[in-house]
Amino acid sequence: MPEPLVLIIDDEESMRDACAQILLKNKYRIEAAGDGASGLQKIRDLRPDAVIVDLKMPGTSGFEVLENLRLFDPQIAAIVITGYATVDSAVEAMKKGAYDFLPKPFTPEELRLILARALERRRLALEADALRREKKLLEENIITMVSHQLRSPLVAIQQYFEVILAGIAGDTAEKPKEMIRRARERLDALLNLINDWLDLARIDKGKLVGKLEPLNLRSLLEKLIEFMNPLAKEFGVSLEWAGAPGPTAEAFGDKETLEQVFSNLISNAIKYNKPQGRVGISLREDPDCLVVEIQDTGIGISQEHLPLIFDQFFQISRGESKKMKGSGLGLAIAKKIVEAHNGQIEVSSTPGTGSTFTVRLPKAPPAGATD
Amino acid sequence: MTKKPSKILVIDDDQDFVEAVTVILVSGSHEVTTASDPAEGKKKILSEKPDLVLLDIMMDSLFDGYSFCHAVKTSKEFESVRNTPIIFVSAVKEIAGSRFGFKGDEQGMAGPDDYIDKPVKPAELLARIDKLLRT
Structure with missing residues (x-):
């Protein structure tokens, strides 16, 4: 770590030199400014660790410097010196964030002591900041x-x-x-x-909302269907896309997670189908939303199981092989994602005939309507 | 068919993964050198001048691999080995980028030449390496 940089702001040259003389003996790096405005300029450009500022200066006063320096560095160590020490001005300076107050005349020892204490407080504050940042990164x-x-x-x-x-x-x-x-x-x-x-x-609604953007649902589904074709062939099921030419309105969604939703629904529809079965995928536009339907010709879901299928770890035991068994979380994830979009997911089913999953997603706001 | 033996530097803190992947690379007639952390990796890339680097993204800290890759591809210290192809490997898909795309470039980080998920399929790994070595 380099030696701490101390900026002295005082309109009296003799005072600047005196402070510099005192502090140079303690291995500080010193910068000086003759008025408040150029002092603030130097705070911005040089980022000093500490500022020693005279309260009473022509032009930009010491108070104004104090008011502004925290914009550049909230933990900067600020010490006020003045020849017009009154209780009121001291209180005012402390309120504006000064660490301490040194009335003129002061001894070299007083200046060194106060500056050393102010810098120690700054060091501890910066350490605490770093720990907070690290903790936040870890949490995220x-x-x-x-x-x-x-x-x-x-x-x-x-x-x-x-x-x-x-x-x-x-x-x-x-x-x-x-x-x-x-x-x-x-x-x-x-x-x-x-x-x-x-x-x-x-999947966290707060985080997802920030990622929502206008999304062409049709091309997303068409790509996904192409991607799922090999799986459909493996299971001897045909995929039928009934979304073209389809609606032109865009959904307001997050591509990554919506791909996850629809690939889960389509792969379920393929896997839990009959041999030579059919999966129909459609897209239509309702007044206030876009509607995707995924319809299979599988064995269906009985009425008592329907309300449970979006629950975590709920699986209908059908004696299928271990290999086909998923984690039991796919539909729970899909529901969580859709709801984080302010959408809805529903299922209807007729045992022996098949099931239909319906996903409703909000439309993108018209261009210019968002901030 | 005779293949010119290439030298591959494997940087990974998981000794078991290193051992398994070494068998794969040797089966593809590659020469293997290893490093178990980024600091050792930086020394070895300069001293061994490998033809390709297989880099675990997440070692001690979350983004060890990213910073290693960025340093090799941009810093002056590594100018002599800057063009060495780097393949990211990771057990966490969203980190490797194969699922969500490389995100490091959003923070101005130089990206790798390819990514592969752990566990790697032997044939696939060798094919990806050959592809990068040919170019």
Whole structure:
């Protein structure tokens, strides 16, 4: 750390020199200004640690300097000197943020002592500020940190499995290889669960609202459908897009999270469908919102289960394979995201025929209507 | 087919990941040198002059990898190795950028040449490395 920089603002040259003489012996760096205006200029340009300011100067007074210096550095150490020391002016200076008040004449020892104390207070205040900032950064990134801590060991295990299964670490017999494959699948599921759970914790309405922007829902859905086609083929299900040419109005949304919502809904519609089933995706414009419907021809959801399917960890047991089983958080995440958009998500279903998920999202405000 | 052996510098604080990924790189006929933190990485990139760097983004602190990458690509100290391709690897997708895009450039940080998520698929990692080494 360089020596503290002290700025002396006084219209009397003899006073500036005297202060400088006193302080140079204590390894301070000294700057001086002959009036309030150029003093403020130097505070802005040089960012001193401490300011010694005369209250009574022609032009910009010491009080005005005090009023303004905190704009540049809230923790600056300010000491006031004056030949017209009155209780009133002292109180006034302290109110405006001076650390201490030194009536002329003063001894060199008094000046050194007061300056040393003021700088010590500044050091502690800056340290406290730094700790607060660090704590805030940690709080903001806590989910990422936790995510990293939870995932890293699992990922290291996965990495060994990948190497063993690729056969590049030496030969492995078929039976242990098969066991490692299963272990890898279970780890995959665990990693997905951790991701989903952290997503759920991460989605915060306050933060999302700041990211909302006019969004072309149609092109988002069309890209997603293209992306989901391989999965649909794998399950022998056809994806049918009924949104073109469709509405031109834009939604007011966050692309990242809405992609997550619709990819979850479409992949569910594919996975929980019948063989040779169909998934219909449509987009229409209502007076006050945009409506996306995702309709499947699956086995449907019974009336008693319908109110529960957006709950965390609710899964309908259908005896499907472990591989198809998700974390049970997908729809809870979707609901949280849609509601953070001030939208709604609903489901209707006829057992044996299929289910329809309806997402309503607000339209983008007309251009120029936002601040 | 004979491949010219290239030297890869792996910078990662997870010793198990380093061991596994070394096996992959050796299987692709690469030579491997490793560093377990950014400070060691900075020394090794200058002394070993690798053909490519595999860099874990999140080591001790959240953005260790970002600052390493930024330093190599912009600071004078690393002028001699500035053009070394860097691949980010991370166990946290949104950090690696594969899911949400590189965000460091919003803060004026120089970005990597590629990203890959942990765990890496051996064939995919080798293909990405070859692609960068060819250019």
